[in-house]
Amino acid sequence: MRSHIEINSSNYYSFGCFQPYIRYYAEDYYDTEWELKRRKISDHELLFFTGGEGEFSIEGRDYHVKKNDVLLFKPGLQHEGKSVRQPFGFFCMHFDLYVSKTVPMAGGRDALLYRPVMSQPVKYYKALVGLSEHMVPSQAAYIKGLFSKLIAVNQKRENGFQLLSGSMFTELLVELFQEQGNSGIRHEYNRDIASIMGFIEQNYAEKIRLSDISGYIHLQPSYISSMFKRYTGVTISDYIALYRIAAAKKQLLEQNGKISEIAVDTGFYDVHHFSRVFKRYEGLTPGEYKRINSAWQKKE
Numbered sequence: 545m546r547s548h549i550e551i552n553s554s555n556y557y558s559f560g561c562f563q564p565y566i567r568y569y570a571e572d573y574y575d576t577e578w579e580l581k582r583r584k585i586s587d588h589e590l591l592f593f594t595g596g597e598g599e600f601s602i603e604g605r606d607y608h609v610k611k612n613d614v615l616l617f618k619p620g621l622q623h624e625g626k627s628v629r630q631p632f633g634f635f636c637m638h639f640d641l642y643v644s645k646t647v648p649m650a651g652g653r654d655a656l657l658y659r660p661v662m663s664q665p666v667k668y669y670k671a672l673v674g675l676s677e678h679m680v681p682s683q684a685a686y687i688k689g690l691f692s693k694l695i696a697v698n699q700k701r702e703n704g705f706q707l708l709s710g711s712m713f714t715e716l717l718v719e720l721f722q723e724q725g726n727s728g729i730r731h732e733y734n735r736d737i738a739s740i741m742g743f744i745e746q747n748y749a750e751k752i753r754l755s756d757i758s759g760y761i762h763l764q765p766s767y768i769s770s771m772f773k774r775y776t777g778v779t780i781s782d783y784i785a786l787y788r789i790a791a792a793k794k795q796l797l798e799q800n801g802k803i804s805e806i807a808v809d810t811g812f813y814d815v816h817h818f819s820r821v822f823k824r825y826e827g828l829t830p831g832e833y834k835r836i837n838s839a840w841q842k843k844e
Contacts, residue, residue, distance in 0.1 A: 602623040
């Protein structure tokens, strides 16, 4: 199959089925300098940056990336990159995408609430993903959450994980298409949103109340809550939890401290609260996450 169909923000909804083929997921983190030597790949690679800053080039087009940016390497395009500020981290995945053109539906297009039943065999075509090479999504926290869940599901590999992975990947791709199609890609966050995020990042290890944030940026709590959800796609409490989990994951892999100590260090009430919140967002308990990732590090 040739990549002769491009799926983009204008046409993605006109295809009946998406079938991703995901080769590789990873969450990488570097305290020292990191470099990606010049290369070409045969599939797509999607990166979401979780920390630091980097410089990348795709076919001579230069991009400066930082936390919450998204970068897409498309098949056959020469690219390279390096970190310029550490610690430097990112989620990444390699994938191909197969899609089906619209075909007649059994019972009519509006007969079913969710995915329609095809009335004839579906023919899939290999697709090129028509997203921008560099994006700064307004729903960065939501996108980061999807990446985190995808990696957790594939690390745990319980029954049905392939089906769940495909569903979450499709959700991630549609979110990026919608961001681009609705001009939701912005090169700077709203100033107030940036201030809220900065306050959380400086104080995540302490108890954070909405009134604390309100006093810091001098805005009403109700306005702060609605504004933050509108711009990021997640609530302030979700963002605080995600940030604490990210800090905890780093400690779980880099330190030998007790899980109960890490829980307190990253702002959770106790180890039970930590485990409950961690599993809700990551699909694993802190102990399972540490055990799985430690095993992978030993293999490497």
